[in-house]
Amino acid sequence: MKNLRAIHLPPDELPQRWYNIQPDLPAPLPPPLGDAQIQSLPNLMIGECLKQEFSNERWIDIPYEIQQLFLQAGRPRPLFRALNLEKALGTSARMYYKSEFFSPTGSHKVNTALAQCFYAVEQGFNRLTTETGAGQWGTALAYATSLVGLKCTVYWVRAVYNWKKDRRNLMELYGAEVFASPSDKTQAGLELYSKNPNHNGSLAIAISEGLEDSSRDPKAAYALGSVLNHVLMHQTIIGLETQKQFEIVDDYPDIVIACLGGGSNFGGFAIPFIGDALTKGKKTRFIAAQSQSAPNLQGKYAYDFADHAEKTPQLKMYTLGHQTDFPPIRGDGLRYHGCSPIISLLRNHGYIDTVAYPIDEKHVFESARKFMQAEGFIPAPESSYAVTCAIDEALKCKETGEEKVIAFNISGHGFLDIEGYRDVIGLK
Numbered sequence: 001m002k003n004l005r006a007i008h009l010p011p012d013e014l015p016q017r018w019y020n021i022q023p024d025l026p027a028p029l030p031p032p033l034g035d036a037q038i039q040s041l042p043n044l045m046i047g048e049c050l051k052q053e054f055s056n057e058r059w060i061d062i063p064y065e066i067q068q069l070f071l072q073a074g075r076p077r078p079l080f081r082a083l084n085l086e087k088a089l090g091t092s093a094r095m096y097y098k099s100e101f102f103s104p105t106g107s108h109k110v111n112t113a114l115a116q117c118f119y120a121v122e123q124g125f126n127r128l129t130t131e132t133g134a135g136q137w138g139t140a141l142a143y144a145t146s147l148v149g150l151k152c153t154v155y156w157v158r159a160v161y162n163w164k165k166d167r168r169n170l171m172e173l174y175g176a177e178v179f180a181s182p183s184d185k186t187q188a189g190l191e192l193y194s195k196n197p198n199h200n201g202s203l204a205i206a207i208s209e210g211l212e213d214s215s216r217d218p219k220a221a222y223a224l225g226s227v228l229n230h231v232l233m234h235q236t237i238i239g240l241e242t243q244k245q246f247e248i249v250d251d252y253p254d255i256v257i258a259c260l261g262g263g264s265n266f267g268g269f270a271i272p273f274i275g276d277a278l279t280k281g282k283k284t285r286f287i288a289a290q291s292q293s294a295p296n297l298q299g300k301y302a303y304d305f306a307d308h309a310e311k312t313p314q315l316k317m318y319t320l321g322h323q324t325d326f327p328p329i330r331g332d333g334l335r336y337h338g339c340s341p342i343i344s345l346l347r348n349h350g351y352i353d354t355v356a357y358p359i360d361e362k363h364v365f366e367s368a369r370k371f372m373q374a375e376g377f378i379p380a381p382e383s384s385y386a387v388t389c390a391i392d393e394a395l396k397c398k399e400t401g402e403e404k405v406i407a408f409n410i411s412g413h414g415f416l417d418i419e420g421y422r423d424v425i426g427l428k
């Protein structure tokens with residue numbers, strides 16, 4: 001084992017295939033339900049993404065052009081050993097974190113945005129519509145559409161739209177049009193907006209709006225930023241790089257941690273390691289860090305819609321109910337009713353643990369501050385949940401003296417979220 005502080009991969013080590021875990025799952029994924037909704041999918045979604053959604057091929061080639069876009073977006077991204085944090089905590093654990101915060105727009109969401117945009121152009125679409133919660137996915141899609149020459153329309157959960165003006169302007173600088181959701185632009189939005197123009201919104205409502213908008217325009221497709229199988233597969237680039245980086249230092253994680261809203265960064269980081277657990281007998285523990293606002297992994301494992309207006313097929317997933325209201329939080333990207341079908345199936349088979357932190361978010365933001373003062377990087381509010389879980393696990397090791405290897409993914413940076421830090425931990 002080597003004590004490297006920063007573990008870099010050279011550009012020619014960028015993974016050239018995504019890992020599709022479907023053939024290695026402990027049971028087949030339950031199929032989506034709803035004839036009408038399933039029949040509408042080819043008109044709403046990007047064809048290649050839909051094909052990948054149901055693929056049983058274990059490895060899917062990343063087209064050369066997407067590899068080039070990944071390189072331009074700064075991949076491969078470093079894995080860091082948190083030597084300062086380990087010292088500050090006095091832990092016997094070895095802590096490693098992956099740096100998705102080096103993304104041009106601030107998060108891992110760029111990985112699937114670039115792939116989806118490439119396929120959308122190939123198919124001749126000229127516009128993509130979408131939802132966003134934290135604003136990270138909306139910004140990633142605004143960026144990726146601008147690179148490939150597509151238009152972009154974003155429906156943004158109002159509770160967050162209202163306080164993240166800089167992120168809204170960033171999307172607009174990339175050329176996107178951005179609406180607070182629920183909006184008066186769609187029937188699904190108008191029904192809620194007309195009753196309450198200050199409605200906080202939810203990801204489920206914003207998805208309904210994006211879908212309705214795209215269904216009205218034959219040149220538009222809907223791009224989803226999480227939950228679906230192909231999105232998680234695009235994100236496996238994170239975990240595949242991380243596996244190579246662990247080989248360089250001759251180490252291997254005992255615990256893998258990421259925050260979880262719909263499941264894309266958790267899946268992207270953990271799935272390659274879960275593949276090792278399923279096919280090579282590795283004994284790793286996987287922990288999804290969530291908020292008590294919407295701890296979807298503690299919900300029911302049942303069929304439910306992915307959106308509020310019931311435009312999507314029903315997916316078998318852990319869910320809290322697609323029309324439930326959840327209290328807004330600063331890490332609002334974690335406020336979603338359902339978890340990706342792949343992660344849900346794995347949880348149902350006992351592969352995924354979960355922890356949910358209190359809605360006041362004090363412990364989460366204080367842990368992020370501790371991380372920042374030791375390691376220098378400011379995590380996005382959502383990513384701070386993963387940081388908190390990693391620190392909590394490292395402190396358990398301190399008590400027991402165990403030398404566990406803890407790997408966590410920092411899915412985004414918090415440069416545009418400082419107001420959230422200010423409010424929660426009381427900065428002036």
Ligand SMILES: Cc1ncc(COP(=O)(O)O)c(C=O)c1O
Binds near residue numbers: 134136259262265266
């Ligand atoms: C930085 C960041 N991390 C994590 C998430 C949660 O989403 P997912 O579970 O799809 O990774 C979000 C969602 O907006 C986010 O912005």
